[in-house]
Amino acid sequence: MIKVFQSWWKKEQKQTLPSLSKDNVPSHVAIIMDGNGRWANRRGLPRIVGHQNGMKAVKRAAIAADEIGIKFLTLYAFSTENWKRPKDEVDFLMRLPEEFLAIELEELIEKNVRIQMMGHPEELPKHTIAAMEEAMRRTKHNTGLVLNFALNYGSRREINDAFKEAAKGIAAGTLSPDDVTEEWIGAHLHSSELPDPDLLIRTSGELRLSNFMLWQLAYSELWFTDIYWPEFTKDHLFQAVAEFQRRTRRYGGLS
């Protein structure tokens, strides 16, 4: 009886997923994973329990992205502004990459996932960067989904750094102002090896970019949902991609 119910339920769940076209899957999806704290507060739990459950949603999002055929998934895990949070919370967040990788790395390797990160690694605790470096080393030859963690990442700082590099090059006479093209700038951002995101998702009902990939999101489609990040499932990713597939991207031109 239970088996009959389970197979009916599986079928039922499949039917509720929107059908996606294989031809128009966003190559790069970026996610602002917001609402961990509120998810926990609503349940009378400490904020860190929200982050812990947010980690589980990271796994679900990565597996679902891989299944749909998304090539790059960038997750905003810690911003340059998040250091302002209470030390206990920051310490907890800095332990999550290790915890996540200790649990999930083998399966991600099996799934041919490549782990990357963008941000300022030199300011992260040694244990955090050691875990990330090991994951990047062990997955560097993988050719499947690129799972890119934005860790200690801030877009204005990233753009500012590129400006400084241009200014230094011009002052030293190794770069001319005409060399500083959009391509040059893109190549001097942390995301230089990734295409710009096609789709940005933000959870928790907040409608802002919070210093995330400001240059790279110039022509991305935006999708917002009220659900909190720990509640994010494959179903939500499918909904976002289905909505993306209904949009017409004109890049300032005519369709």
Ligand code: FPP
């Ligand atoms: C924003 O929610 C979330 C963060 C600052 C942290 C995001 C981190 C994770 C989802 C876990 C990362 C996992 C790995 C593997 C790196 P918030 O705390 O600001 O929520 P609130 O706005 O409701 O307070």
